[in-house]
Each structure stands twice: as structure tokens, then as C-alpha cells.
Amino acid sequence: MTDRADRTGHRSAGEARDRADQAGHRAAGEAGDRADRADQAGHRTADEAGGRADRTAGEARGRADSTAGEARDRTVHERPGPAAEQALTPGPAAEQALTPGQTVGPFYGFALPYEGGPVIVAGGDLRVHGTVFDGAGEPVPDALVEVLQADGDGRLGAGPHGGLFGRCSTAPAGRFAFTTVMPGETRDSCAPHLAVMVHARGLLLQLHTRVYFPDQPLNAYDPVLAKVPNDRRHTLLAVPDDDGLRFDIRLQGEDETVFFDV
Amino acid sequence: MAGPLRRDGRGVHPDRDFPAYGSTALRHPKRPLVPLHDPETELSAPFLGAGPIGPLDGDLTAQHDGAPLGERIVVTGRVRDGNGTPLAGQLVEVWQANASGRYAQAEDAHDAPLDPNFTGVGRCLTDEHGDYRFVTVKPGPYPWRNHDKAWRPAHIHFSLFGTAFASRLITQMYFPGDPLVAYDPVMRSVTDAAARDRMVASFDLDATVDQWATGYRWDIVLRGPDRTVFESDLPEEVR
Numbered sequence: 001m002t003d004r005a006d007r008t009g010h011r012s013a014g015e016a017r018d019r020a021d022q023a024g025h026r027a028a029g030e031a032g033d034r035a036d037r038a039d040q041a042g043h044r045t046a047d048e049a050g051g052r053a054d055r056t057a058g059e060a061r062g063r064a065d066s067t068a069g070e071a072r073d074r075t076v077h078e079r080p081g082p083a084a085e086q087a088l089t090p091g092p093a094a095e096q097a098l099t100p101g102q103t104v105g106p107f108y109g110f111a112l113p114y115e116g117g118p119v120i121v122a123g124g125d126l127r128v129h130g131t132v133f134d135g136a137g138e139p140v141p142d143a144l145v146e147v148l149q150a151d152g153d154g155r156l157g158a159g160p161h162g163g164l165f166g167r168c169s170t171a172p173a174g175r176f177a178f179t180t181v182m183p184g185e186t187r188d189s190c191a192p193h194l195a196v197m198v199h200a201r202g203l204l205l206q207l208h209t210r211v212y213f214p215d216q217p218l219n220a221y222d223p224v225l226a227k228v229p230n231d232r233r234h235t236l237l238a239v240p241d242d243d244g245l246r247f248d249i250r251l252q253g254e255d256e257t258v259f260f261d262v
Numbered sequence: 263m264a265g266p267l268r269r270d271g272r273g274v275h276p277d278r279d280f281p282a283y284g285s286t287a288l289r290h291p292k293r294p295l296v297p298l299h300d301p302e303t304e305l306s307a308p309f310l311g312a313g314p315i316g317p318l319d320g321d322l323t324a325q326h327d328g329a330p331l332g333e334r335i336v337v338t339g340r341v342r343d344g345n346g347t348p349l350a351g352q353l354v355e356v357w358q359a360n361a362s363g364r365y366a367q368a369e370d371a372h373d374a375p376l377d378p379n380f381t382g383v384g385r386c387l388t389d390e391h392g393d394y395r396f397v398t399v400k401p402g403p404y405p406w407r408n409h410d411k412a413w414r415p416a417h418i419h420f421s422l423f424g425t426a427f428a429s430r431l432i433t434q435m436y437f438p439g440d441p442l443v444a445y446d447p448v449m450r451s452v453t454d455a456a457a458r459d460r461m462v463a464s465f466d467l468d469a470t471v472d473q474w475a476t477g478y479r480w481d482i483v484l485r486g487p488d489r490t491v492f493e494s495d496l497p498e499e500v501r
Binding site (some may be wrong): 017067091095096097098099100101102103104105106107108109110111112114115134135136138146148149150155157162163164165167186187189193195197199200201202203204205206207210217225226227232251252255256257258259260261262 | 270271272275276277278280283284286287288289290292293296297298300301302303304305306307308309310315316342344345354355356357359365366367369370381382383416419421423427428430431432433434441447448451452454456458459460461482483484485493
């Protein structure tokens with residue numbers, strides 16, 4: 001940041017806070033309410049000031065973003081913040097200003113995998129394993145596979161229990177393996193399945209797929225499988241082998257795994 | 263199940279096929295995604311409980327005997343859903359390179375020093391206001407082999423879940439005024455300028471601690487519940 005931009009940023013941030021304080025104090029009401037609101041206003045305005053300072057700095061450095069972008073940005077910052085007010089207000093909402101996703105990158109192996117991550121249910125009698133492949137048929141050694149599933153009775157997120165969760169890195173050979181139990185039929189009439197999420201270097205946004213199990217009569221009535229073209233359905237079915245049930249994930253190419261837009 | 267999630271606004275996410283980031287070439291599906299509407303499993307939240315994912319530790323500068331090298335910073339912000347509702351009790355996982363731009367992972371071959379006093383991994387839960395806070399050092403930029411003279415801008419990786427598997431977000435936070443951002447295909451894979459700005463933290467005097475650390479503020483927005491659905495539409499168990 002240049003000195004000039006830095007000073008400008010500080011000055012406008014300070015002014016903004018002063019204005020916010022005044023605005024907060026003008027707002028009548030009981031003492032606690034006033035303090036809360038002043039605090040909120042202060043934060044909001046300081047945010048905006050921060051945003052302006054950033055933009056000023058950006059312009060000073062010649063890193064120009066479009067005017068339209070700034071306008072949209074300001075709109076986002078000035079949206080009323082407190083949730084309680086919004087949640088009770090019906091009517092069309094502004095488009096969600098989501099934080100964009102980014103790749104998990106190559107170096108998360110020291111951070112995200114945790115002891116017990118591949119054990120969804122300790123002592124479970126179901127082993128689901130596989131390899132993540134890229135479009136050239138090469139194993140992907142820097143993917144992260146996450147699983148969410150119902151318990152044996154098909155329960156998900158009931159009370160404090162939530163869905164059963166597991167996480168497994170594919171380092172060093174592209175392979176993953178989970179220990180768990182066979183999930184039950186869920187209340188939306190889905191056959192037993194595991195919801196699977198794939199993150200990887202080179203994958204800018206996660207992918208969702210599902211593991212279904214062979215020889216489950218309910219597969220024929222599953223509303224999700226029903227949406228999948230016949231000739232691709234097999235990519236969602238685990239295959240029995242000596243090691244349990246194999247479920248390979250092909251990110252691209254022949255027999256590309258079916259991924260879902262959820 | 264938390265109920266349906268809003269589907270709008272997701273166009274800001276990167277296209278998985280982004281040639282400027284070479285590694286996407288063989289790692290993006292070419293067949294269309296199959297749309298799932300309101301699948302119970304993916305709309306459920308994982309049970310992460312009292313830390314099966316590892317110890318909560320929001321101070322990355324206090325994990326070793328000595329203090330890490332680099333510029334000590336506070337990174338804080340609020341996690342909200344797309345309706346503006348703060349999300350309390352959310353697990354926030356972060357990881358990053360050290361001040362020299364080197365990850366504490368054996369595979370990182372960048373010729374920059376490791377710091378024996380810095381691992382670069384943190385976890386915390388958002389408080390009742392949806393706020394998270396980490397103390398760390400500012401990560402350094404580092405080179406990669408995507409193109410000639412490719413350097414990643416300084417960034418901190420973030421991982422969050424939100425209210426459902428389908429609201430999961432893995433992303434990266436960038437720093438204001440970083441000239442490398444303009445050349446970074448990972449960052450530029452977000453093509454909407456306003457959305458890109460939302461990945462950049464703001465220097466924040468409120469978060470700055472006098473004589474100790476500079477402060478950055480970075481708010482995060484995850485998919486929110488679809489409020490056009492009435493309570494009576496939901497299964498009895500989730501009312």
C-alpha cells in the first residue's frame with residue numbers, strides 16, 4: 001500500500017467510525033438497544049470504510065476493478081445485516097452474495113486429514129474403498145474424499161446426532177478407504193447410499209456423487225438413480241471385491257462418474 | 263435435514279474447466295451434472311461433535327516452543343448464510359504457508375525455509391454471533407509451475423460446512439493490495455469482479471491489536487435456507 005493510500009484509508013476509516021458513533025447516539029431507545037445498534041452500525045460502516053480504503057489503495061496501485069463491480073460490492077455491504085430482522089421479513093430477497101469456492105490445493109495433507117477420519121463407524125462391518133482417477137486414467141494422489149451417510153436406521157441429522165461423517169485423503173497412491181456400517185433407507189425413500197464429496201488440486205469446486213450398493217432391491221425405486229441415464233447408473237454402484245466394496249471415482253473420461261448438482 | 267437451500271447466487275463459483283489453471287484439464291467432469299432437488303442426505307449436516315476432526319486451536323503462533331517468524335496478524339470475521347443469518351457454532355478449519363511461503367508438508371519443495379515454530383493449521387468454532395478469530399502470521403507468496411513466473415498470492419485456506427453437506431465451502435482468503443492477485447489463475451477463476459472482491463480481506467483497525475498484531479477482517483457467506491418454503495412443507499421431524 002502506498003503512503004498516500006494508507007493515509008487516506010486511515011482517515012476515511014476514522015471519519016466513518018465517528019459518523020457511525022454519532023448516528024448510533026442519535027438513534028433513540030433504551031440504553032442497551034442503543035449500544036447494540038451503535039455497535040452494529042459501527043461495524044457496518046467500518047466495513048464500508050475498509051472496503052473504500054481497499055479500493056483507494058487498489059486504484060493507487062493501478063489494480064482497477066470495474067465500476068459495476070464496486071457498485072455491486074457496495075450494495076452487498078449496505079444490505080441490512082442483523083439476521084433477526086431479515087428472517088422475519090418475507091418477500092423477494094437479493095441474490096445470495098456467496099463466498100466463491102477455490103481449490104483445496106496440493107498441500108492440505110498436513111491440515112485436513114485427522115486420526116479416525118476414515119473410520120465413519122468404529123468396528124463397522126462395511127469397508128468401502130476405491131481410487132480417484134483423472135481423465136488420463138491416472139490415480140489422483142492429492143484428492144480428499146468426504147462421506148456423509150445415515151445410520152443403520154436411515155437417520156440423518158436427527159437431534160444432536162447429525163449425519164455420520166468421514167474424511168480420507170488419497171495420498172500417496174490415489175486410494176481411499178472407509179470403515180462404516182450399511183446405511184438404512186432415508187426418509188426421502190432413497191435406497192441405502194453414501195453421499196460423497198471430492199476435493200482435489202486442480203478441482204476448483206468440490207464435486208458431489210453417491211455410492212449405492214449392489215443387490216439392494218430398493219435401488220430400483222431410488223428417486224436419485226431414476227434421474228441418472230441408464231448407461232451411466234453403474235458408475236454409482238460399488239462393486240464387491242476381496243477387500244470389501246470397491247467404488248472408483250473417475251473425474252473425467254470414459255465411464256466418468258456421475259456427479260450431482262445439489 | 264435442515265430443509266431446502268437457496269439455489270441462487272451459485273454462479274459466482276469457478277467453472278471447473280478453467281484452462282488458465284492447467285491442472286483443471288484432466289480433473290473436471292465433461293458430462294453434465296445431474297441436478298438433485300432437496301436430497302435429504304446432502305441437506306443434512308455432518309455430526310462433527312466435540313472435535314472428532316482434531317483439537318480446536320485458533321492461535322497458530324502458540325503451537326510450538328517459540329514464536330514463529332513473520333508478521334503477526336489477527337484474522338477475524340463473521341460467517342453468515344445467504345439470508346444474512348449469522349451461523350454460530352460452525353467449525354472453521356484453516357491452513358496456510360509460513361511467512362516465507364513454505365508449507366509444513368513434505369511434498370512442498372519450494373526453496374524457502376521451514377519455520378520450526380510454525381505449522382500453519384488452525385481450527386475454531388464461530389461464537390454466538392457467528393464470529394471466528396485466528397491469530398497467525400501473514401503467509402508468504404510462493405512459486406508454482408502453472409506458467410512462467412507463476413506465483414500464488416498470499417492466501418489462507420478456509421474450510422467450512424454451514425448447515426448442510428450441500429453448503430460446504432472450501433476456499434481461500436486473499437490479502438488487500440496484493441499485486442499477485444491480478445496474475446493468479448486460481449483467483450481469476452472467479453470471473454465476477456464483485457465476487458472476487460469478496461475473497462479479499464480488509465485491513466481492520468478494530469481487529470488490530472496495539473503494539474502486537476495487525477488485523478484483517480474477512481466475512482464468509484454460505485448457502486442459506488430457502489425461505490420460500492413454508493414450515494408446513496417440511497417433514498414433521500424438522501419443524
